[in-house]
Amino acid sequence: MGLIDSAVDALETEVNNLKLNAQEALDAFEHDSAGAVYDSILTTQLGKVVGWAQKNALWPATFGLACCAIEMMAMANSRWDSARFGAEVFRASPRQADLMIVSGRVSQKMAPVLKLIYDQMPEPKWVISMGACASCGGIFNNYAIVQGVDRVVPVDVYVPGCPPGPEALLYGVIKLQEKILNEAGTDSAKKRVA
Amino acid sequence: MSITENGLLERDKDTMTLNMGPSHPSTHGVFRAILEMDGELVGTAKPDIGYLHTGIEKTSEAKRYSHVIPMTDRLDYLNPPGNNLAFCLSTEKLLGIEIPDRSQYLRIIHCELARIASHLVWLATHALDIGAMTVFLYCWREREEILDLNEEISGVRMMTSYIRVGGVAKDATDEWLRGVRKFIEHFPAKIDEYEKLLTRNPIWLDRTEGVGVMSRESAINYGMSGPALRASGVDFDFRKKRPYSGYGNFEFNVPTRTQGDVYARYLVRVEEMRESREILVQAMRDLPGGYYKNPDSKVSLPDRDKLKSSMEVLIHHFKLASEGFKVPKGETYVPIEGPRGEVGFYIVSDGTAIPYRVKLRAPSFMAIPGMCKMMEGSFIADVVAVIGSIDIVMGEVDR
Amino acid sequence: MTSEEIVEKIKNDLGDDILSVEISLGDAVVHLLPPALPKVCEFIKNDADLDFDYLSNISGVDYLDLDREPRFEAVYEFHSMDKNHSVRLRVGIEEENPSVPTISHLWKSADFPERELFDMFGMNVEGHPDLRRLIMPDDWEGHPLRRDYSLTTEDVAFSFNRDYKSELVKSKPPTR
Numbered sequence: 001m002g003l004i005d006s007a008v009d010a011l012e013t014e015v016n017n018l019k020l021n022a023q024e025a026l027d028a029f030e031h032d033s034a035g036a037v038y039d040s041i042l043t044t045q046l047g048k049v050v051g052w053a054q055k056n057a058l059w060p061a062t063f064g065l066a067c068c069a070i071e072m073m074a075m076a077n078s079r080w081d082s083a084r085f086g087a088e089v090f091r092a093s094p095r096q097a098d099l100m101i102v103s104g105r106v107s108q109k110m111a112p113v114l115k116l117i118y119d120q121m122p123e124p125k126w127v128i129s130m131g132a133c134a135s136c137g138g139i140f141n142n143y144a145i146v147q148g149v150d151r152v153v154p155v156d157v158y159v160p161g162c163p164p165g166p167e168a169l170l171y172g173v174i175k176l177q178e179k180i181l182n183e184a185g186t187d188s189a190k191k192r193v194a
Numbered sequence: 195m196s197i198t199e200n201g202l203l204e205r206d207k208d209t210m211t212l213n214m215g216p217s218h219p220s221t222h223g224v225f226r227a228i229l230e231m232d233g234e235l236v237g238t239a240k241p242d243i244g245y246l247h248t249g250i251e252k253t254s255e256a257k258r259y260s261h262v263i264p265m266t267d268r269l270d271y272l273n274p275p276g277n278n279l280a281f282c283l284s285t286e287k288l289l290g291i292e293i294p295d296r297s298q299y300l301r302i303i304h305c306e307l308a309r310i311a312s313h314l315v316w317l318a319t320h321a322l323d324i325g326a327m328t329v330f331l332y333c334w335r336e337r338e339e340i341l342d343l344n345e346e347i348s349g350v351r352m353m354t355s356y357i358r359v360g361g362v363a364k365d366a367t368d369e370w371l372r373g374v375r376k377f378i379e380h381f382p383a384k385i386d387e388y389e390k391l392l393t394r395n396p397i398w399l400d401r402t403e404g405v406g407v408m409s410r411e412s413a414i415n416y417g418m419s420g421p422a423l424r425a426s427g428v429d430f431d432f433r434k435k436r437p438y439s440g441y442g443n444f445e446f447n448v449p450t451r452t453q454g455d456v457y458a459r460y461l462v463r464v465e466e467m468r469e470s471r472e473i474l475v476q477a478m479r480d481l482p483g484g485y486y487k488n489p490d491s492k493v494s495l496p497d498r499d500k501l502k503s504s505m506e507v508l509i510h511h512f513k514l515a516s517e518g519f520k521v522p523k524g525e526t527y528v529p530i531e532g533p534r535g536e537v538g539f540y541i542v543s544d545g546t547a548i549p550y551r552v553k554l555r556a557p558s559f560m561a562i563p564g565m566c567k568m569m570e571g572s573f574i575a576d577v578v579a580v581i582g583s584i585d586i587v588m589g590e591v592d593r
Numbered sequence: 594m595t596s597e598e599i600v601e602k603i604k605n606d607l608g609d610d611i612l613s614v615e616i617s618l619g620d621a622v623v624h625l626l627p628p629a630l631p632k633v634c635e636f637i638k639n640d641a642d643l644d645f646d647y648l649s650n651i652s653g654v655d656y657l658d659l660d661r662e663p664r665f666e667a668v669y670e671f672h673s674m675d676k677n678h679s680v681r682l683r684v685g686i687e688e689e690n691p692s693v694p695t696i697s698h699l700w701k702s703a704d705f706p707e708r709e710l711f712d713m714f715g716m717n718v719e720g721h722p723d724l725r726r727l728i729m730p731d732d733w734e735g736h737p738l739r740r741d742y743s744l745t746t747e748d749v750a751f752s753f754n755r756d757y758k759s760e761l762v763k764s765k766p767p768t769r
Contacts, residue, residue: 247729255744288618414647415700435677524618536649540650555649
């Protein structure tokens with residue numbers, strides 16, 4: 001018998017022992033928790049699952065208005081990388097988007113256009129009002145600017161700042177995701193698609 | 195030809211009217227063009243602007259001079275320091291005050307960094323419109339460095355309001371100076387990187403060469419300015435021709451091209467980034483010492499650290515910040531060279547602390563009729579190339 | 594040419610068409626009345642010494658609050674690309690039926706600023722090929738940059754000078 005053959009035998013024995021041990025452990029586990037793991041059902045509402053899916057795949061519309069749009073572009077870029085939160089697929093067509101980031105001041109002339117674009121988005125849809133101008137008119141309290149985009153479309157999250165940094169906007173997106181998850185399966189979520 | 199009342203395209207002739215914008219990813223904001231198409235060719239292009247009208251000029255008539263400065267940031271939001279500088283230069287000319295050397299240099303460094311940042315956004319979006327995604331990500335990488343520098347010196351990433359009447363808001367910090375030195379050290383390699391991707395790229399050349407051509411005469415007649423004018427063979431740069439703010443102390447070239455097409459404008463802007471970097475190198479080398487703003491206490495706010503120890507300084511600060519300073523009667527206009535061309539404020543003063551009339555000369559606003567002229571006769575796909583090459587910013591178009 | 598030489602030349606060659614010339618803070622300024630504008634513009638554009646081939650800017654000003662005659666003014670800023678000098682034309686415009694002739698046949702760049710004059714100040718630009726509102730919506734009422742047009746539509750809750758602020762507010766219901 002050569003040295004190699006004896007080594008092979010030793011190894012085979014070892015492996016067999018290990019297999020037996022593993023089988024024993026598995027049998028013991030199955031015996032202990034029979035029916036608890038394999039037969040269990042994770043119960044949840046379908047609405048919750050849908051909400052969870054929607055939360056992690058927000059598609060913002062490419063709707064840049066003013067200064068804030070530059071920071072919105074920065075958010076999508078490599079340094080801030082909104083892809084980490086599943087909100088990076090900017091869609092040029094509102095019909096493919098479910099999140100509208102109103103990035104900048106809304107003028108009286110733009111307000112009907114904004115409403116039209118919002119109406120074109122499929123339901124359910126959410127709106128983030130980015131920056132002071134979109135939220136309340138900001139420093140421009142004058143004849144030309146709509147004093148808050150919430151007079152035109154319903155807003156879910158307001159992000160303050162002039163302009164808010166990408167990190168602030170990301171925080172706004174995360175807050176919106178929390179809101180979507182909390183709302184999932186409730187009546188208010190149903191109303192969004194009604 | 196027009197769009198019918200219920201928003202449908204009119205098709206009674208061979209041509210088709212196509213509405214582009216105001217919400218379009220490639221119009222750089224809320225610009226709207228109504229294109230009359232003959233097949234794939236653009237017949238006429240009619241611009242429609244005003245979707246971002248903010249009433250800044252009217253609002254300025256109710257604010258004090260120092261309170262107008264933050265609003266000028268929001269006009270051309272890719273070049274806030276340039277707007278601050280244009281407004282401050284006009285106001286300072288009316289006031290007749292001198293600016294110390296150190297603040298002149300700090301202003302120039304700040305403005306040239308902004309010019310590079312603005313050109314980076316232009317290159318990023320222009321390349322993205324034509325279909326080059328990589329350049330987009332590369333350019334934003336360098337822009338973030340400049341924005342970090344802005345944040346270090348002024349506390350804000352974009353809307354710095356760092357340049358004030360009489361000087362600058364605060365002295366340069368060591369960290370900022372280190373950051374600028376580091377940036378100018380490695381920036382040339384980054385421009386090489388962009389050029390490697392685009393300058394001799396056959397797809398890029400096909401999309402840009404011979405597209406949107408404008409001759410020297412029509413560029414002047416249409417009031418184009420900045421890189422769009424220099425790409426058509428006009429050697430005109432206010433930094434060189436009428437040095438303001440101490441630009442006379444610097445040696446730099448004004449890049450020009452004669453082709454007048456989209457590719458020429460691309461080359462001019464890329465070359466300008468290198469020249470801006472040259473100016474930054476010289477400014478960092480020669481940065482003089484001294485005080486960073488005019489010591490005239492009628493105009494400049496007192497130092498912040500004295501506010502905590504002296505009651506008189508605190509009262510003075512409060513009065514100057516809330517009541518402002520009176521500017522002598524008169525009207526003036528000082529043009530400067532922004533990233534997009536000639537920027538200037540026509541200010542009418544009635545002798546009070548509130549400007550009577552503030553009017554911005556916006557390069558993008560003047561360039562739009564010329565830009566639409568360039569589109570005529572080109573393919574629909576070239577429209578976005580032309581818009582990108584002019585680099586319009588709707589904030590200053592609609593004001 | 595220096596500003597002094599420019600105003601001297603314009604004064605000598607166009608003495609009858611202009612009202613006065615001045616040097617204001619180093620800038621050459623020419624005052625004139627609307628009917629003379631096209632002629633003066635044509636002269637300064639085509640004259641070999643002046644050669645003002647570049648129209649930089651047109652600003653409107655409403656002097657209502659300063660009690661000045663005439664009420665409106667249009668301010669034209671010209672550069673010469675080759676000669677590198679500038680001039681400013683200030684055209685006084687009457688309050689009654691304000692109108693100014695177009696110069697868009699000389700400079701294409703006058704197109705937008707002249708429409709802006711119409712939009713923001715209600716000035717009738719005679720001979721303009723396409724005189725419509727430029728910035729405000731087509732159905733907008735009033736001309737915002739006139740001094741008697743109110744700045745805001747909403748009152749400010751906190752203000753150190755309430756009387757002044759209330760003057761700026763237009764009594765208009767909140768939008769939409």
